[in-house]
Amino acid sequence: MIDLSLFQQYGPALLRGLGMTIFCWLVGTVFAMALGFVMALVQRSVKAWPVQWLLRAYVEFIRGTPFLVQLFVLYYGGPMLGLRLDALPAGLLGLTIYGSPYFAEIFRAGLNAVPVGQIEAARAMGFPPGAIMRRVMIPVMLVSALPALVNFSIILTKETVILSMITVPEIMFETQTMMAETFAFAEATLVLALFFWIFVEAISRIGRRLERRATHYLLERS
Amino acid sequence: MALTTTTNAASARLENVSKFYGEFQALKDVSLAIPPGKVTCLIGPSGSGKSTLLRCINFLEEYDRGGIWIDDRLIGYDAVGGRKMAPGRLREMRRDIGMVFQQFNLWPHMTALQNVAEGLERVKRLPRAQAQRIAAEALAKVGLGDKTGNHPSRLSGGQQQRVAIARAIAMQPRIMLFDEPTSALDPELVGEVLAVMKQLAAEGMTMVVVTHEMGFAAHVADRVAFMERGELVAAGTPAEIFGNPADARVRAFLQSYNDRNAFDVKAG
Numbered sequence: 103m104i105d106l107s108l109f110q111q112y113g114p115a116l117l118r119g120l121g122m123t124i125f126c127w128l129v130g131t132v133f134a135m136a137l138g139f140v141m142a143l144v145q146r147s148v149k150a151w152p153v154q155w156l157l158r159a160y161v162e163f164i165r166g167t168p169f170l171v172q173l174f175v176l177y178y179g180g181p182m183l184g185l186r187l188d189a190l191p192a193g194l195l196g197l198t199i200y201g202s203p204y205f206a207e208i209f210r211a212g213l214n215a216v217p218v219g220q221i222e223a224a225r226a227m228g229f230p231p232g233a234i235m236r237r238v239m240i241p242v243m244l245v246s247a248l249p250a251l252v253n254f255s256i257i258l259t260k261e262t263v264i265l266s267m268i269t270v271p272e273i274m275f276e277t278q279t280m281m282a283e284t285f286a287f288a289e290a291t292l293v294l295a296l297f298f299w300i301f302v303e304a305i306s307r308i309g310r311r312l313e314r315r316a317t318h319y320l321l322e323r324s
Numbered sequence: 325m326a327l328t329t330t331t332n333a334a335s336a337r338l339e340n341v342s343k344f345y346g347e348f349q350a351l352k353d354v355s356l357a358i359p360p361g362k363v364t365c366l367i368g369p370s371g372s373g374k375s376t377l378l379r380c381i382n383f384l385e386e387y388d389r390g391g392i393w394i395d396d397r398l399i400g401y402d403a404v405g406g407r408k409m410a411p412g413r414l415r416e417m418r419r420d421i422g423m424v425f426q427q428f429n430l431w432p433h434m435t436a437l438q439n440v441a442e443g444l445e446r447v448k449r450l451p452r453a454q455a456q457r458i459a460a461e462a463l464a465k466v467g468l469g470d471k472t473g474n475h476p477s478r479l480s481g482g483q484q485q486r487v488a489i490a491r492a493i494a495m496q497p498r499i500m501l502f503d504e505p506t507s508a509l510d511p512e513l514v515g516e517v518l519a520v521m522k523q524l525a526a527e528g529m530t531m532v533v534v535t536h537e538m539g540f541a542a543h544v545a546d547r548v549a550f551m552e553r554g555e556l557v558a559a560g561t562p563a564e565i566f567g568n569p570a571d572a573r574v575r576a577f578l579q580s581y582n583d584r585n586a587f588d589v590k591a592g
Contacts, residue, residue: 219429228418
């Protein structure tokens, strides 16, 4: 039977774990998106081959290796290269690095899909480059890119559990502690599964709302 | 409001303009004077370089040799030293040059009003309320005063092109470039766009129009330039070009145009 009394003891730790998971996801996703966007911009505008080659290599390397391995390289291998990070900063940096190439590819494809004539119209009027990006390219790009951005953000929620392997006290770490101390596998894993389900559901609802906002002009009826 | 009449129309001067795509020479030493306050039509077969030449005038297309002056300012390159012009100075010159594209190129996420107001806000740095007031005026001028809240997806092709013209004139350009403005339109929508262009011409706007509408070129243009294979073959008044063209290539082009558009009923 499910023993609810366990949650009196472990409730606070689990709640802190939930908070930590949401925090790690939010920070990791925002930074990964930001880095990915910058990568996509550089890839568009800096045509020098060493830069292109480096970006390509970075994308292929990160996409070609498991997140757990990257995290171990960063956290355990880092100190040997002079990069000594605590678990949490290492985890956040890891998520940023892991997510950035995927986001970069989404942004790259999205920006390439902006009709060139719409950009030319702004250039011909004398728009500064920043205004072209903010007012024309990003809104038009989001129409096609939003579903993929939301999708990968959801994938990242589930990658956060890997941070438990380097002792970041997120929800997976806390449930494992609970299981190790009580052997209450059913209670602990049920909480874990339920949480992620609700978490992801919330994100996809927000995502759908953003999509509706970005594409409202395609849906409006006269 | 200065949206009504053009008082300070610019002239343009093209001298020996050449453009290469690798080995291929798209423009061959084209020289053409564009008088202020007049309509100059560029005609000729597809691929003759008309659009390329037009796009060189605001440097959307970079020419490689020769020079293009708007009034007496060289565009695209520094007058001294011949280096590529600083982006800020090019932007400043482009403010005076309106452009209308074959595919309209409106911004789909903005209403008609915002499409027109956007340049006033971002380029001329007008406050939003003032930009929207001028935008509404420009839309009214092209006969779309009742469509300000529509997104481009809710407008016909002719209406979209008129919004695009309003977007250009709201910036109070001193010269306007039209790149086949009616070529993407259904035949029954061509008239409304040409009517707006005629109105602009009557107000004394300097206009350069790449067009396949020979009727418009014949009736509205002050000067007609005929291009073929990247060369300017002939330039003159409509009467000179359409009446009795001296050049055989112009004659052949017009002959084939007439054959396609003749109303002769098949005999028998």
